[in-house]
Amino acid sequence: MKNLLLAATALLAAPIAQASTLVVTEAADTVANNGRCSLREAITAANTGLPSGAAAGECGQGVAAPYDRIDVPAGDYRLERAGSGEDNNVNGDLDIRSANLELRGAGADVVTVRGDREERVFDVGTPAAPAGAHVTIVGMTIRNGNDTSGGGIRARAGWALRVADCGLSNNAAATAGGIDAAGGLEIDGCAFHANSATDATGNGGGALRYTGTSAALIRNTTFNANESATSASVVLINGPMTFNNVTLTENIADADFNGTGDGAIVANGDVAVSNSIIARNVDLSVAIGGPNNPDCVTSPGMLLSQGYNLIGNPGTSCTFIAGPGDQIGSAAAPLDPKLEPFAVYGGTVETQPPRADSPAIDAGNPAAPGAAPACEVDDARGIARPSGPRCDIGAVEINDRIFANGFELPAP
Template sequence: MKKPTALSSFLALSAALAGTALVAPAPAHADAGPATFTVDSTSDAVDADASDGICRTAAGACTLRAAVMAANARPGSTIVLPAGHYRLAIPPDPRYLNTRTADPTTGDLNVTAPTAFRGAGARETVIDADHVDRVFRMGADTTLSDLTVTGGEARQREVPVTDPGGGGIANSKNMTLRRVAVTGNTAGYGGGIFNIPDSHLTLIESTVSGNTAGEAGGIRFDDTGTVLNSTIADNRVTDDWDRPGSLSGYGGGIDIRGTGLVDIRNSTITGNTATDGGGGINIAPAYLDSLPPEVTDVVDVPLGHLALRNTLIAGNTVGRASGDCKKAFAAIESRGGNLDSGNSCGLTAEGDLPRRDARLGPLGDHGGPTDTVALLPGSPALDAASDCPSTDQRGVPRPQGPACDIGAFEHRP
C-alpha cells in the first residue's frame, strides 16, 4: 500500500472535513424573519416543531437546543442565554455519526443558519456538553458573546476522518467570539476550536484554555483567522490519540495548517504544551512539516503566513523543553512589539524582545469577564508596546503607564 504524502493527507482530511457541512432543515414560513429567542430552561429538550420558527418544546419551554432549531428556520436570529448552566444531555444518534446529515435533536448543537448567541457573562452563562459530544458545530456565520463553552468531546468516529475535530466548536464559516471562554474540551484535532478550510475565526477579548487534543490543543486554523486582546493558555497536546493524518502532537496552543493569514495582536500565548513541534504556535501548511528535515531545513518556501503584533509568547513547552514557535514552509512576520521567552519565533522587528523571562503569574480571575495571565512586577513586557487598543482583555484602559504593555493584560501599578 502506497504511503500518503503530506500534501495528499492534508487534502484528503480537508475534503473529508468539508464533507461534514451541515444539511439545513426545512425553512420556516416564507414571511418569518429573524427573531430573538430568550432561553427560559436549562434542560436539554428538542423543539416541538423545527419548521415553525418558534422556540417551544412539547412542555412549552424554550431550551437552548429548541432555540437553535428555531433559529435554523429563521436566519439572522439572536439567542439570549440568561445566567445559568446549560448542559447537553442527549447523546448523538449513532445513525448520523458518519454522514453529512445534521441531526439537531441529538448530540452537539448544529447551527445551519446565521445566528448570534448572547450570554450574561462568561462566568455566568455556561454551555456544557458534559462529554456527550462536542458543544457546537457551526455550519453558518455565527457570533458568540459573554458565555463559556466547555465539556465538549469530539473523538475519532468509526469511519476515518469523518468527524474528528473541534471539542468545543467545529467551525466551517465565519465565526466571531467576543468575551468568550472555551475551556475543558477534548478532540482529536482542535481541542478547543477547529476551523476547517474556507472558514474564518475572529477571537476578541476571549480565553481558550485547558483544552486537550492529539493535535492543536487550543485552536486549529485551516484558513484565515484573527486573534485580538485574547489569551491562549494551558492547552495540551498528547500523542495517545488514534487519529488520521500524518502528524500528531503538534501545536499546543495554536496549530496553523492553511495558507491564509492568521493575524495575532495584543494577545498572550503561554503555558501550552505539545509532544512535538511548537508548544505555543505551530505553523506548517498541508502537513509539509512531515517531510524529512533534509527538505524542510533547506527548502522553506513561505506558503503559510502568521503575523504577530504586541503579542507575548512565553513559557510554552515541547515535552520538557521550551518551545514557543515552530514553522515549516511558512513565514512568521513580526510587526513589532512582541516578546518570545526563547528565540524560536524569529522576532527581529522594532520593539521585539526575544530571549526574555516574561515574569508571568498563573492563569486566573484577575477581574474582567474571562481569565487572564497577569504580568508580574519587573516583567519586560511592561510599557513595551505601542499602537494598542484602548483597553486590555479585561476592559482595563490602556496604557496604565508611559506606554501600554505587551500581551492581553495591562498591569495596573
C-alpha cells in the same frame, strides 16, 4: 466623494429585513411543547425559522422570523440528549445551521455550555455554505466537548466565525481540542485553558486549528495550559493569521512524552504578531533528548513581527522575523514574562496580568491604540489602553500603578 454619498444614501433607503431575538428560558436540554425555550430549541428555531412549539412561551411563539439572535441568561447548560453523528440538532452537539446568527450569553463567568465529553459542543455550518454565512458566539464558557476535531466548536468552510468574551476550557479532540475553524475567524477577549489535542500521531492544535483562506484575527486573548500529544500545543495555523495583544504561555507540546511533537505555535501559514507574549511554553521532547522548540515551529510559514513582542524561546525551528521593540530570549537564556497565575482579575474571563517587575509593562507599541499594529484600544477585561506611558504587551493592561515599584504586586 459624491458617488460615495450616493451609495450611502441608497443603502440607508434600502429596506432592512426585520429579525427577532429569541430568549432562552429553560436550562435543561429539552425538546418539548411545554411553554419553555431551551437552548437547543432556540437554535432549531433559528435554523428553521419556525417556533419550537405551539404553546405560549415556546421559542419564537408570537415572534416573527427570521431569528438572528439568541440571548442566553445565566445558567449551566448541559447537553444531555445523547446521540452522535446526527446533524439536525435533535441529539448530541448543538448544530447551528442558520447563516446569520448571534448567540449572546450573559457572560463567561455566569453562562456555561458543557458537552460532558459526549460530543463537541457547537457544530457550525453545513458542507455547502450560503454566501456571507457568519455566526457569532459571545459571553459564555464552552467546556467539556469531545470529538474528532473541534471539541468545543467546529466551523465548516465558508462559515465565518466570531468568538468574543468567551472561555473555552477542558475540551478535547484528536485534532483541534478547542476550535476547528475552516472559514473566516475572529477571536476577541477570550481565554483558552486546558484544551487538548489527543491523537498521538495527529497534527495537534491543543486549543485551535485554522484552515481558512482569509486572514484570521486573534486579539486580547489568553492561551494557558493547553496541550497536544504531538505538535502545536496551542494553535495549528494552515492559513494567514494575525495576533495582537495575545498572551500565550504554559502550554505543553509532546504531552505524551514520546519525543514526537513540539511548538506552542505551528505555522504552516504566515502569522503577523504584535504586542504579544509567547513564552514559558514547554516542549517535553527535550526531556528525552529531542530538539527544544517550546514556543514556535514554522515551515513553510513564518512569524512576521509587527513589533513589540516578547518571545521566550523561539527554539531551533522557528523563523521569526524580528521587528522594533521585540524582546527575544533563547534556549540558553529563556525570557520570562513574569506573569500572575491564570485566574480572574476583573472582567468575565481568566487572564494572566504582568507582575510589577514584568518586562511586558509599558513595552507595547508607543503609537496611539487603534489600528494594528498598535495596541488594542481596550484589554481583555475592557480596561482602556494605555494606563502608563505606553501600553503593556499581552492581553492585559495593568491599570493600578500604585505598587509598580516592585515592593508589592499590582492589585487585580
